[in-house]
Amino acid sequence: MKTVLQILQAVASLALVASCTLLQADDEVRLDGHDLQIHVDWRWIGGDNGGYYPLRIEVVNKGAARDVEFAFACRDAGFPGAKRSLKLDAGATTRFTLLVPLARERSSGQFLASIAGEPLEGLAYSITLPDADSGDVRPAILVVSRSAPNLGPLETALPQFHQVWTPSNAPGSFPAASWAATVAMSWNARPSNHRIIAPEGLPENWLAYSTVDFAILARDDLSALQPAQRRALLDWTAAGGTLIVTATGQLPADDPALSKLLGLPAATGWSLADRRRRSQGAPALWPLDPSPFAVRRSGLGQIAVLPGDPFDAGEGAAVSEDWQWLLRSLPMYDLSWTQRYGGSLRTVDTRFLEFLIPDQRSVPVGAMLVLVTLFTLAIGPLNYWLAWRRHRLSLLLLTVPGFSLATTLLLLLFSLVAFGFTAQARVRSLTMLDQASQTASTIARISLYDPFAPGAGPAFSADSAVIPLHGPGSVPRLDPIDWTERQQLGPGWLPSRTRTQFLTVSPHAERRRLEIRPSGSGDLSLSNGFEIGLKAVLASDDRGEVFVGRAVPAGGGVELKPADAVARRAFLTEWQADPLELPDDLDSDLVKATSSIRRGFWGPRRHYRPQAMTASSPGLLEDLWADCGRLIEADGPLPPRTFLAILEANPGVSTGVSHVVERGSIHVLRGSY
Known part of the structure; x- marks a missing residue:
C-alpha cells in the first residue's frame, strides 16, 4: 500500500x-x-x-x-x-x-x-527591480527601435557638461538656463545607462516612463505607435521628460504634419540651433543647413527634433560635441531624475521642514506625558490614600474604573480640541496651460495632516504621479498600491496625526481658458473661463508690454491696465506670501517626535544646520517657481502673449483625501494665448 x-x-x-x-x-x-x-x-x-x-x-x-x-x-x-x-x-x-x-x-x-x-x-x-543608487545616476535613456543604434557618442557627451543656473538670466525665456560654466558631472562610474525597446513593447500609461530621463525614437517609429502608446509618450514629455525625435526629414516650421504628430497645435515656439553654443573643437558632423535641430518646451518637459539621423554620423569627439551642442540648447537643465524632483524619493527629502502646514504642530508629547503622569498619581497613590483615610478601601473597585473612564474621556476631548475633525493641507501648485491644444500639466507639492486618516488610505487618479517625500525620522510603512479602479495608496501612505508630504505631477486635458484680447482703449481685456476667481494676473501683449489686473471673479471679466513698478511689487508681494522656509518656532515638540534623528539635525532653530539639509537641486517645481519670480520682479517685458495668474482657490489639484481644509496654499497658472 x-x-x-x-x-x-x-x-x-x-x-x-x-x-x-x-x-x-x-x-x-x-x-x-x-x-x-x-x-x-x-x-x-x-x-x-x-x-x-x-x-x-x-x-x-x-x-x-x-x-x-x-x-x-x-x-x-x-x-x-x-x-x-x-x-x-x-x-x-x-x-x-x-x-x-x-x-x-x-x-x-x-x-x-x-x-x-x-x-x-x-x-x-x-x-529583482532597481535598488536605490548611492550616488548621482547618469540620465536613463530609452531608445525606441528595432535595431541597435550607436549610442557611444551620446553616452560620452552626457558626463562632460553641467548646466549652471544663474539668477541673472534675461527674463525673456521660460525658463532660462545659463551655460556660464562647463564642468564634469560627478555621476557614478556606470559607463552607460540606456535600454533599447521595440515600438510594440511600449506601455500605454505615461507613469511607466516616470523612471526615464530621455526617450529617443525616429519619426517613422513615432508615427507607427498605437494612439495610446503615442499619447503616453507625449504625456510623459509634458510631465517633465525630454523627447528626442530623429530622422524627421524637415524642421517643424516646414512640416505641419510633424507638429500634429507631436500633439502640438502649430509649428511655433521652436528654437533653432545656435552655433555659438557649440564648443570650438572638431568641426560639426551634423548637417548645418538649415539647422541640425530645433527645440521647444512642451508642458513641463521639452522636445528636440533632428531632421537627420544622428546615429549615422559615425563616432569620435566631433559627434560627441554635436550631442553636447544639442544638450546645451535644451530649454531646461533638469535632465536627470534627481534634478527634476530635487533628490531621490528613496531617501530623506531635504526640504521637508520648509513646507509644513502653518500653525499646525505635531503630537504634543510633553502635554500627553503630563496627563499620563497625573493619571498614574491619581489612580494609584492618591486614590489609595484617600480610600485608606476614609477606611473605605472597597471603594477602589469603583474609583479605579471611574478614574480610567474620566481620563479616557479627557484625552479624547483633548485630542479633538487639539487636532480637530478634518484633514488639513498646504498645496503649492503650478499649472502650465497650453490653451491652443487644450492641455495642461500640473506639478504640486502637498503637505497633509489628517487626525482621522481614511481607512482605505489616500487615492489619486491612475494618471497622476505621486511621489512620497520622506522627512527626518522614521519612514512610514507603505502599503501596496491597488490599481484596480484608481491609484489607491493604502493607509500606510497617510498615517493619522502624522506629517505627510507628496509631490504630484499630472498632465491632463484642460478646456478652461483665459480669453485675453486687445481692447479699444489700448489695454487688454480678460475673460476668466475658470470657475475660480483670480487674485491677480499679469499678461503681456504682442510686444511683451505688461498689464495687470486684480480680483477677477469666476466667469467674469476685467480690463487689464499697464503695470508700473508699484503694481509689479504688489503682485510680487502676493506671490511671496507663503514662501518655503523653516518655521520660526522649530521647537522641542519636533525633537521629541523624532528621537531617531540627532538634535543638531532636527532641533530648535539655533541648532539647525542648513548645510545638512541642502539638496543638490531645487527640483523642477522650484526652478519654475523661481523663474516666474524673476519675470515678475524684473523691470522689463514678458514673453509676448503670455500670462501668469494667482488663483483664489484650488483649481482641481487632488490631495488624495476628501473634505480637506487648505492653509497657506498658493495655486499659480502659467500659459500663453
Missing part, C-alpha cells in the same frame, strides 16, 4: 510540473498553469532614484471567465508593492501594465497571480 501511495504522489508531481511550466529569459518570464498563460516583461531602464517601474503583462485565459488578481509583493514588510484585479473572459487575451512604486531602498519581490486571495501554485516568480 505504501508503494502505491508513493507512485501516486510521483504521478501527481509530474502532472503538476507538466501543467505549470516556466520559460525564462533575461528580464522576462512565461508562466503556464491553471489554464492561464502569463508573459511578464520587465525590460526597462531607470528607477535608481524612484518612479513607477512597469511590469508589462500579457494573459491568455484558456479556461472559464474568472476574476484574477495580479500582484508584485516586496520581500520586506513596509516596502510598497502593487496589485490589480481583472476579470478575464473565457478564451480572451488581456494586456496591461502593473506599475510598481520605487519608494524604498530595495524593490525586489515576487510576481504572483491569485484567485479569491489564494495564490495559484506555479504562477509566481521572483523579480
